[in-house]
Amino acid sequence: MRKRGLKFYLSIYRKILIQDLKSKMSYRADFVISTFGMIMTNLAGFITFMILFHNFPTINGWDYYHMLFLYGFSLVALTPVQCFFDNNWNLRFMVQTGDFIKYCFRPVNVFFYFMSEVFDVKGLGQLAFGIGTIVYAWIHIGLEVNVLIILKLILFLFTASLFMIAIMNFAAATCFWLKGSGYVMVIMFRFKDFAKYPSSIFQGVFKVIFTFIIPIAFIAYYPSLVILEPGNVPLLSWLSPLIGLLFFFASYKFWMLGVRRYDFTGS
Amino acid sequence: MNPKRLLALTRGGIMESLHYRLGIFVTLFANLIYLVLVYYLWKAIYDSSGTDVVNGMTFSDTMIYLILATALFNFLEMFVVWDMSRAIQSGKIVLDLLKPMSFRKYTFWSYTGNHVVQFVLTFIPTFIVVMIVTGGAIRMGLNLLWFIIATVFALVINYNIEMLIAPICLYTESTWGINIVKETIVLLLSGASIPLAFFPEKARIVVEYLPFRAVYDIPLSILLEKSGSDTCEGLLKLFGLQLIWLVILTVAGNIFWKIAVRRITVNGG
Numbered sequence: 032m033r034k035r036g037l038k039f040y041l042s043i044y045r046k047i048l049i050q051d052l053k054s055k056m057s058y059r060a061d062f063v064i065s066t067f068g069m070i071m072t073n074l075a076g077f078i079t080f081m082i083l084f085h086n087f088p089t090i091n092g093w094d095y096y097h098m099l100f101l102y103g104f105s106l107v108a109l110t111p112v113q114c115f116f117d118n119n120w121n122l123r124f125m126v127q128t129g130d131f132i133k134y135c136f137r138p139v140n141v142f143f144y145f146m147s148e149v150f151d152v153k154g155l156g157q158l159a160f161g162i163g164t165i166v167y168a169w170i171h172i173g174l175e176v177n178v179l180i181i182l183k184l185i186l187f188l189f190t191a192s193l194f195m196i197a198i199m200n201f202a203a204a205t206c207f208w209l210k211g212s213g214y215v216m217v218i219m220f221r222f223k224d225f226a227k228y229p230s231s232i233f234q235g236v237f238k239v240i241f242t243f244i245i246p247i248a249f250i251a252y253y254p255s256l257v258i259l260e261p262g263n264v265p266l267l268s269w270l271s272p273l274i275g276l277l278f279f280f281a282s283y284k285f286w287m288l289g290v291r292r293y294d295f296t297g298s
Numbered sequence: 299m300n301p302k303r304l305l306a307l308t309r310g311g312i313m314e315s316l317h318y319r320l321g322i323f324v325t326l327f328a329n330l331i332y333l334v335l336v337y338y339l340w341k342a343i344y345d346s347s348g349t350d351v352v353n354g355m356t357f358s359d360t361m362i363y364l365i366l367a368t369a370l371f372n373f374l375e376m377f378v379v380w381d382m383s384r385a386i387q388s389g390k391i392v393l394d395l396l397k398p399m400s401f402r403k404y405t406f407w408s409y410t411g412n413h414v415v416q417f418v419l420t421f422i423p424t425f426i427v428v429m430i431v432t433g434g435a436i437r438m439g440l441n442l443l444w445f446i447i448a449t450v451f452a453l454v455i456n457y458n459i460e461m462l463i464a465p466i467c468l469y470t471e472s473t474w475g476i477n478i479v480k481e482t483i484v485l486l487l488s489g490a491s492i493p494l495a496f497f498p499e500k501a502r503i504v505v506e507y508l509p510f511r512a513v514y515d516i517p518l519s520i521l522l523e524k525s526g527s528d529t530c531e532g533l534l535k536l537f538g539l540q541l542i543w544l545v546i547l548t549v550a551g552n553i554f555w556k557i558a559v560r561r562i563t564v565n566g567g
Contacts, residue, residue, distance in 0.1 A: 058472070059330040059473050061470060061471050061472035061473075061474075064470055064472055064476060065475035065477030066474060066475075067475065067479065068474070068476070068477075068478035068479045068482070071478065071479050071482045072482050075482045075485070075486045079492050081341070082492055082497060083492065085348045085496070085498055086353065087346060087352070090342055090343055090346055091342040092346070096547055191526060212321070214321050214324060214325050218325065221332065222331075222332070222335070224350040225335045225339065227338045228339055228342075232339060232341070232342035233338050237338065239332055245331070247322070
């Protein structure tokens with residue numbers, strides 16, 4: 032099979048995306064309620080955050096606005112996984128029922144085709160919420176604004192998003208080996224709630240675990256330090272784009288390994 | 299109704315849950331990791347606050363509260379909303395409706411098996427770990443008995459909240475959205491994600507009379523002997539609140555289900 036360029040995949044993605052949006056439009060009520068639900072989860076997260084700060088003015092040396100920045104950063108970084116990789120949640124049902132076989136018969140990359148089938152519009156609400164929070168915190172901290180910083184912010188947001196995508200790919204792909212493995216995804220999805228706190232709170236062996244094994248420290252903490260503390264950036268922050276690509280690539284390989292192992296259940 | 303028939307459903311549920319043994323152990327393991335996260339977060343919070351007691355809660359109180367809330371969450375978690383929408387899509391709901399038992403009762407008793415398994419395999423081990431780690435910070439007395447009674451009430455209330463929400467799917471064809479709204483509201487207002495004691499005064503007064511509190515906060519408060527549950531009068535008040543919501547939600551759920559069931563349309567099947 033001949034290698035296809037990025038252009039080919041983009042045009043395919045656009046076509047599949049339009050189909051997906053058309054099918055979603057036929058369930059308008061669902062769309063409205065889901066969007067509302069997404070706003071509710073973000074709001075609830077925010078309220079929890081406010082209640083915490085109502086009782087405790089600083090956490091581990093981080094004041095309200097710095098924490099708010101971290102929170103907004105994590106929301107934006109978690110948007111791509113919500114928008115582009117949401118089909119991971121359907122993987123286990125597809126594998127269980129045997130519907131997954133259809134992806135193996137198309138002359139495009141299985142991973143690409145599977146993920147392109149769903150674009151989750153409601154993730155955009157989270158994006159808006161996250162950007163608003165970052166801007167608000169940014170103004171109150173008094174960080175400077177120039178082209179370089181904005182470019183850095185975008186690069187490191189992109190980096191940060193890779194980690195959650197990788198985590199969810201790993202979690203979803205477990206269903207190729209384990210029966211009824213939905214709980215792995217549910218648990219991993221819950222861990223992301225801790226991305227919005229500074230990872231300096233962890234100590235000892237757990238610091239290593241939450242940095243390199245379940246890399247929640249990279250979803251917001253390390254990448255955001257580049258913006259928040261430009262004078263004092265740890266090495267891990269600078270390395271995070273590389274580590275992010277590594278995690279993403281490993282999760283992709285793991286996912287594809289699962290596909291190769293998959294033999295479909297009749298029916 | 300013959301109790302033997304209901305227990306048969308429980309037994310079926312137990313067997314079904316035990317089929318996914320690995321899942322239970324992974325959940326338990328992952329819960330422990332999750333608790334480590336909670337521990338570090340709250341330790342950092344209490345360390346930076348400078349005082350040992352905040353809103354009448356010490357660090358160890360908060361930890362026990364949140365750990366047991368997580369364990370209780372696993373134990374009480376139901377997927378009625380998902381199950382119902384899937385049953386409608388596949389047409390299986392027709393078979394459930396034809397059973398010689400009311401749908402509500404059937405669903406409840408099918409779930410009890412899962413509750414039993416979760417209680418034994420996740421709640422009790424977590425409880426024991428908490429007891430060992432904190433060196434017996436939970437008093438072993440009558441409060442344990444009251445806690446179990448409150449938990450049974452919580453289970454029924456939780457089920458009724460589910461059954462009140464699930465039929466909305468019949469109208470809206472939305473599952474994810476409805477479920478996430480329900481889960482978010484319940485988790486926030488029940489004290490499962492942040493103890494109710496930390497809520498600002500005015501918000502707390504409102505939240506204390508809502509039904510969500512009866513699911514997590516009341517059983518845990520009773521176990522930890524907080525919120526005045528150490529007096530006979532306070533205890534009765536908490537149970538009274540649970541009982542009132544239990545009755546209201548059961549009646550409301552029953553009525554709503556009777557109306558909603560007429561809406562079911564199944565294509566083919």
